[in-house]
Amino acid sequence: MAPPAVAAAPSTTTMVCARQGRLHQRYEGCYRLVSGCIPYMLREEDGERSCQDVLGRLQVLMISTPKRGDLIFPKGGWEDDESIDEAACREAFEEAGVKGIISATPLGEWIFKSKSKQNSCGLQGACKGFMFGLQVTELLEIWPEQVTHGRRWVPVEEAYGLCRYDWMREALDKLKEQLLFESHFRPLPSPELVDSSSLYMVMPAVAEGAVALC
Template structure:
């Protein structure tokens, strides 16, 4: 088979086996009036891992943010937590569907936050209110094709630059918690920037340190 034909066949095979993003809210979890949402901050480290100082760790920390249709700001992958999955599985699924990444998710969430869905930002009361749980996700695999790549672009940014790109305070608070979690994790070992293949599962779980606080946006 010619190289071009082989490449086309491989691409066709990849797209054929691509898992479609979940649609609808038939399995959506709720807690009272709150829709439950799970998401993550995908991250990696730029450069080698020969230095372990706090300043070096934060200086090399990169986070992955995604774009959304009809919006100029960037966000972190997140979406509805459904009744057939655990909260960390939901976060991994959203990272795969929206950002095309797989990796190692922290065992403990960075925290939980109350916010309005983007379509209900200007509504009164609790209409459209969500309770969101965010995790840190150390990226081990960056996919070339993912379910929602048509509507979500992705961009790696230094963590300090990410603060300026966040639309909401709760997103900046989640970044603070991610840095705390990484710095105070006793067995933390930064990984180099090169991504390697992971297993076919969407995530692996690793211990993490730090309790997440509840915050209101």
């Protein structure tokens, strides 16, 4: 097995810039390939935890975009020098300023159009997007795209009403299913601060659980 891949992260004095352009963008036929995630955390509560209270404590992080009133989940182009989960971790860092543990199993894949091509005909602007659950372990005060992306924690049930598209609500359904399934086999840890020395770390899968720390 190859050793974990580690990339440098921003220090307190240096900020990594977000990637720009589509020189290394991956495509599948006419579809631009996109990777993203639903960042989440579980609220702390007193008393013993059980799988029944997972959804009641679940909060997801949504971000704003320029000239739009709705909220979205961090996502962006999957590039040819990174794995699909590395791309999701990078987008979470660049757009939402979070790092965390990403699920080994995608929530699913969806076909949609980029926001600038919503009213175009045919397949112009068509994307195939892959979404993951990302348990947040670190919330950064400074991140590359904070000028254009604000962020907001919301209870998962409230998030449904904030989603602009059906595929986003379907991804939330899949996240809840995934968390409930995992909670039957092992306790879900509370978010903890992690070492800020790396942007992401790809780790061996454990019982189909988390595989990357971004």
